Every structure is written in C-alpha cells, then in structure tokens.
Amino acid sequence: DRGGFLEHIIDDRMPLMVYLAVDDPAKIQRGDWIRLAMADECGNDPLPYAEDFLNEFEETYCYDRYWHDNRGSRFLFSGYVFAWVGASDDEYFEKYAIQYFRRHYFQMGLISHVQVSSLLILSDKLSSAVGMNASVDAHKEMQTILKSHLKFKHRYFFQDIPNQLQAREMFGYWRKQLGIETFNDQVTRGVEAATTSLKEIVESEMADAAIRLNLLAAFGLILALTTGALGMNILV
Secondary structure, three states: OEOOEOOOOOOOOOOEEEEEEEOOHHHOOHHHHHHHHHOOOOOOOOOOOOOHHHOOHHHHHEEOOOEEOOEEOEEEEOOOEEEEEEEOOOHHHHHHHHHHHHHHHHHHHHHHHHHHHHHHHHHHHHHHHHHOOOOHHHHHHHHHHHHHHHHHHHHOOOOOOOOOHHHHHHHHHHHHHHOHHHHHHHHHHHHHHHHHHHHHHHHHHHHHHHHHHHHHHHHHHHHHHHHHHHOHHHOO
C-alpha cells in the first residue's frame, strides 16, 4: 500500500485454492492433472507441455500420501495453485473436506503467500534504498528496512506451523514451490550487504570530513603562530 493505493506485487495470476469432488478420479487423464495443477485452460492435446519437461511432474507437484492405484485423494501444488481432488462417493471427502480446506489448508496457503509478499516488499524497498545517494536519509531508510526484516523473521517467518506430520509435509511442499527459503536467503544477504556497504560509505565520508577539519585546524594553528611571532601589525 503506497500513498493510499494498493499495488499488485506478485504474478498477474491470482493465487487460487480449490477442492474438487468427482465421480471417479481414476478417469482423470495425466494431461488434465497437469492442467489442474498449473491452472491451464482445457485442451485436446494429451499433454499441455513437452514430455521431457513433465518427466518429474508427479514428484514435483503431487502430494500422493493418500493416492495409490488411482484411488483416494490427491493434492496438487504449483505455488500459485493448490488443488485437492477426491471421489464424490467418499464419505470422508464429502463430509469433511470443506472443513479441513477452510480451517487448515486455507490458513497454510495464506501464511505462505503472506511470507512471499512480505519478502517482495522488503526486496523492493531494499532496491530503492540502494539507489539512493549515501546520505542520512538513506542510512535511516536502511535502518527501517533492517528493523522490518528482523520483525518479519521473528514474527511471521514460520517454517513449521502445524505439529501434525501430514500438515508439516504439505506446508513444506507449499513453501518449496514458492521458493520461500531461497528468496528469504537472498533478501537477508541483500539487507546485510547493503547495511554494511552504507555504513562503510558513511564512515568514509565522516573520516574525510575529519581529515579536512584537521587540515583546516593545522593551517589555522600555523597562521596563528606566524602572526604571533611577527606581530599583528604585519597584517596591516
């Protein structure tokens, strides 16, 4: 939020979450699983992307703890998409899916995307601060960014929020797809490097100012000694 206006900071595609109850999940073709995970449009091609590109699709995007022999329920993750697919005649899925979806999975997704958004905002502020001239304002801005980053890491940077194994695995899956750990490391290194660099620049400018002041004082001392030895009337 800048100047009272909201600013879009992520991908143009809004993150979405969905749970689907179908008659027979086993009839869903591989290409449709991929389209569902990527939020792509329907198509007649067997696969929406090249086969080589999709070699590790199941390992990368599918959480199949409860999916075996094309039966059960399946979770799909692609960072901006979370999809939970199950059978409509499954009593557990039919009765309890909506409750877990709203009370657990939605909150996990919200936390994950809040973390990504916070890191993007910090990264943007860092870039603006680095572009400023080394000044008191730039130093204050870096101090503000440093405080915001520390607050984020200690208050909002949850790595393991649930204590249940399945939920922890899913949360880790989600964070990995969004690249949160890598992004956080990049922002952390950027904040530390920019703070150190700005501090060195400010200290260098202060040292230069001190040298100039010492030279001026030395010149003044020489002038005072000279005029004192020769007498003040020498100036006249």
